Amino acid sequence: MAGVTEELIGRLEALKMVCDKLAFPIALKHDTVSIKEAFGMRLAREVKSPEPFPSFSRSLRDGYAVRSADVIGASTSSPVFLKKCGTIPMGRLTDESLPKEGAMQIFTGGILPQNSDAVVMLEDTEESGPWIEIRKSVMPGENVILKGEEVKSGDIVGSPGELLDFRNVPAIAGLGVDRIDTVGLNIGILSTGDEIVDIGAQSVPPGCVRDVNSTMLQLMLKSYGYRSTFLGIVPDDLEMLEMAVKNALPENDVVILSGGSSVSSRDFCLEVMENLDAPGLIVRGVNMRPGKPTLIGGIKEKAKLIISLPGHPLSCAIVARVILVPLLDIMIGGMELYEKNFMPVKMKCLDDFIGTSGIEEYVPVILRTDGVLPVNSKSGYISALRGTAGLGMLPINTETLRKGEEIGVILW
């Protein structure tokens, strides 16, 4: 009989077994791209800063550059008078040096003169003839940012496997790094099922459904930094599925199938995986809900991963988040990268999370300021993830988690 058996293994055990049998992480292929085009990709190699940041010590405020030691104890009732020693020009290198008990006018972003270690804000000063009245003391480093204070030349500013987004791309580009190496993993997606029609179909014959899964998979993978190609819909036919996988393998490091992984006579993914070169099928069903009929296999020598996800759209999305994305992370960065990225965050249950002992379960959650609410759904739903923040995880030996208890949440 096709499909899964009772020999289900735990999700983490399955990930470790695949990592071991396919000798992950693989030797990564990479694409060298301009940093400006790298948004939404994964870094393939460490990036070191070629220069310090900032590249010169500068003021964070409009005011007067001083030596902090000269203004100790300055206050409105007991001001300190410093000699006005000119103005620092903006955007130009100056070798101006601040004399003892002197103050130089400086603007936000101006180069800090030699011997100065702080800036007094304009509103805490008063100009009186050749003197500047200082009404507030400043600590060394106050209102200034010193050369190399944030980043030293040679500091690591990007790590392998890191997702390139608004949080790190501007900094890497701002340090003068122009080209970087991104992970060059190719992923092909095949939807299976006689009843599946293109997602753009306007009229759908009775008994057929639009292909929601391939679009969801492409979008989810993109948000985690993995590019993918949709390779089409394959009918429930062993030969056609085998041919489609065979055609997909040379171009793709990963082939994802959706549907056809369960136990019926029209579910052929298992047979396709069993017929692959070694090790072929590795995982035949995972002890999790939803997602039990997940199949994982691959070809070690060619560094290929093949995964068959459940057809039900919600199951497909949940398995993609908790098995597929982790496997891709393991493929490029080993278990270390998985552990870095897969981190349940403890949150308060604002309602009961109904579960069963003996199986790991995942429930979509809505975020509130004081905790999370479960979204009641069925595996065949397509809109249950709308507005959710992630997936609440009921560990294998946990039954229902009651309102007020804590649940680990895997954020999207």
Ligand SMILES: Nc1nc2c(c(=O)[nH]1)N[C@H]1C(S)=C(S)[C@@H](COP(=O)(O)OP(=O)(O)OC[C@H]3O[C@@H](n4cnc5c(N)ncnc54)[C@H](O)[C@@H]3O)O[C@H]1N2
């Ligand atoms: N007798 C049993 N039946 C089922 C079992 C079981 O243990 N015993 N497991 C159930 C579970 S759990 C799941 S999950 C599904 C998985 O089935 P398949 O992976 O074989 O998927 P299909 O049967 O092909 O499809 C299931 C369902 O999803 C729809 N579908 C499929 N592909 C798409 C797509 N690309 N976009 C939108 N919807 C899709 C399909 O039409 C079916 O309605 O099996 C249970 N059955």
Ligand code: MOO
């Ligand atoms: O395991 Mo299925 O994925 O519950 O619907």
